[in-house]
Amino acid sequence: MGARSLLAVLNGERQAVPPVWFMRQAGRYLPEYRALRAEKGGFLELVYDNDAAAEITLQPIRRFGFDGAILFSDILIVPHAMGQTLTFTPGEGPQLAPPLVEARLEDLHAAPQHLAAVYGTVRKVAAALPGETAFLGFAGAPWTVATYMVAGEGSRDQAAARLMAYREPARFAALIDAVAGVTVDYLAGQVAAGVHAVQLFDSWAGSLAPDEFDRWVIAPTRAIVERLKARCPGVPVIGFPKGAGGNLARYARETRVDAVGLDETVDPAWADEALPEGLPVQGNLDPLLLLAGGDALAGAVRRIRRALGRRPHVFNLGHGIDKETPIAHVEAALAAIRSPL
Template sequence: MPGPLLDTLNGRRATRVPLWLMRQAGRYLPEYRDLRAEAGGFLAMAYDPPLAAEITLQPIRRFGFDGAILFSDILVIPHALGQDLWFETGEGPRLAPPLIDGVWDALTEAPARLDPVYETVRLTRAALPEGVTMLGFAGSPWTVATYMVAGQGSKDQHAARELAYRDPAAFSSLIDVIERATVNYLIGQIDAGVEAVQLFDSWAGSLAPDQFERWVIAPNARIATAVHAARPEVPVIGFPKGAGAKLAAYARETGVDAIGVDETVDPLWAARALPLAMPVQGNLDPLLLLAGGEALEPRVHAILRAFSDRPHVFNLGHGVGQHTPIAHVEALIRIVRGWSG
């Protein structure tokens, strides 16, 4: 039976505003930290289906969120495309070899590396309470490409941006292979039990408008079209973080079913600028959740009011910070659940 989150993503106004949080399964939870201390590194946990399923379920048990987001990482796609992937303690992910020239065809694809993710979905879906939506995700091609080209994260995505200008044909070839792998990956998640998917474009805000059209809007439109053609019942959420005023064009042109709004966007502007009746997700500042205090409730209410005339999923503008107090998350839930409009 569909719950309020799935109903909302399908464009139906639920009787209450559904709530889930990006990165809701993670280091701010003591039960997660306990598991990580026993299991070792992040990647080992993400590729261990019983453990990854348990981590996905932890915030559902503790908080009763309306959606469970798959515990995994956007970089499993380059790993499946043949790059080596590991995480440096305190420094983040590493990929080798870096594709500084956009030449990916020397890699040996390893699609079986994604099989544990599908098993995690199956295990989690079987254990979820009725009415809780199982959410899958993938990184959007631009954001994934920035890591593949540089071999790691960067502040301004310089290597990928420079390659896209210097050799757009090579960069386009790389985007194409990520795009195809992403479509297959999302369909695999759906076939394993995912009920909605989110495309994370964490570095969309680093691009100039023409580059945004080419490397963010166009690939995401092709992915949304392919997923809709293969599995038309499954909503696609697009989340181009940092898109700013380009968010409206993204919403119109990609064909996604719902749009994620980050914390830098004025929700009143978004409510006016985005397509009428399109479901919106967002957009509390994660740092306000971390800080808590008297400012939390009025800001939550302002967001709820801004989106009160359209289907709205309450969420953060990005992921839960690792030092966020549990009590602040509990307070947020009480405020959203207590909202009467």
Template sequence: MPTSLKPLLGVLEGRRLDVPPIWLMRQAGRYLPEYRALRAEKGGFLALATDPEAAAEVTLQPIRRFGFDGAILFSDILMVPWALGQDLSFGVGEGPRLTPPLVDHALGALERAPERLEPVYATVARVARALPTETTFLGFAGSPWTVATYMVNGSGSKDQGETRAFAYRDEAAFAEIVGAILELTVEYLARQITAGVEAVQLFDSWAGSLSPEQFERWVIAPNAEIVTRLRERCPGVPIIGFPKGAGAKLAAYAAGVAPDAIGLDETVDPVWADGALPAGMPVQGNLDPLALLTGGETLDRGVDRVLAAFPERPHLFNLGHGIGQHTPIANVERLIARVRRDVRG
């Protein structure tokens, strides 16, 4: 349909709107009672994410409730290592685990299982058929560095120290892991687009843990390769880069990766970003999720500051990271009303 009828897609294509479109990272998740009920019924995250009917329902839940301008596919960045042959599990009250960890196992020993991604494509097709015509459908994948931190360590960590040390100690082995992630990520995103998503986001959640040299090697270079190759396969589909924690390296990321839009985490001063990033590049963000959790005047001030930071730049309103599971629904409703009322008068 014409992008003029899809506000979010229009902004990603470089159009500034007086009413900034809004979606929230992790908008389909544990803060919603309807999500918690369905997850309990399915018995766990992986069972939910690999059931196309259920995953489509979760993707659509926040659209029905809040009328966001964008729907984000319900899935997980660790679907790629699962398809590369690691076992994936989500323990109750624990983060995800991948086995065997590649810090002491060879990538070549894994038996690849690309068929594990088929339910994701089926979910995309279901959602694409069901979305309101004005809602933009976003797919996503984890960026190679962030995905590699889980593959090497076997789980999340506070500073990604194990993976950073591994990348220094055995650069060739780590490059092989990153290369495998890169190859499958291009295919994975292209298949999402073929199935019905209209834009994609690359999540580099742990980009902030790297030195400048490693940032160039393991964040900028592989993301740039993904962007280049995906544009060749799927021309015209916007790509959002989200290098969380990049800070002052955001300008280098924007220049080196050249995404269509760049996501800002909550630690970035939006006024600084407006001056530092390429003119006309759309930005996404960057309200602190804790301001949303707190609500009230704290939330209002945070919203107003973000809105005021981009007087001429195309802007998607979002959080600086994912919505917290204890966030009151009333605060989300207040956020949406504030964003839309402030610019409409």
């Protein structure tokens, strides 16, 4: 297993025992993370502290031996670098100011030092990571990042961004293009600093109608993939369009990502039939099954592995690990994932 294994799968090699990492594996369910956060302060302070962020990235690797490490950061680093103020308020989530429903993108003052701070973390992790472990960087996809930039915060239905896209499509397209441009630079910077592969998180892809999905999810993702591959040949790109549903197969074909992440609502057997033959997939255990544990967890692991066993498969969750997840359940899941079927 290890870095060669995970990267081989992302490059199209099927393996009997899938490599594994979990979204949000570096985070609040770990006592060592909670201790460091109590010592250092708020979330954003951790992200921009190279020593702390590198330590958090490495914590789940030391404890569990995951085959991939995921950079400890946040998708809103890009709007922060584009000039919006970013704060994390306990109990309220992230806030971006000024929201673009009230301000113009052109009036923001870029702050590229926020990207440079993350590159420092990447370099520290790359120097300390075990040689057998792959290192994954990431960014938010333009649609999801834009929803936060427009509203200034997260929302259930992304109505502010969707309305702007309908009412002012040229203005919204300019925002999407700007986010895509910074994202390419950001991901290329992560690669230069030491990551082996990258993931694009489109957490709110499921809120769009089909035509809007094509315009604001597929098209900008394809543009990022093309531009990144021109700058960083051979670096795999994982696309994760959460909630894409029936749009997933079209996303896989048209974006030209190297692997597709499946959220927990996707039937893996359907995905195996619908997705392009040989395309690597990642996922898709329900994070609540990891929280529940027991026979339900073990059975789900087996079902997912069997359903996706004919193609290259990176085992993962369908979304981020829940902060209440017991350590013993993670250990049990890893044992089931790494056991022969």
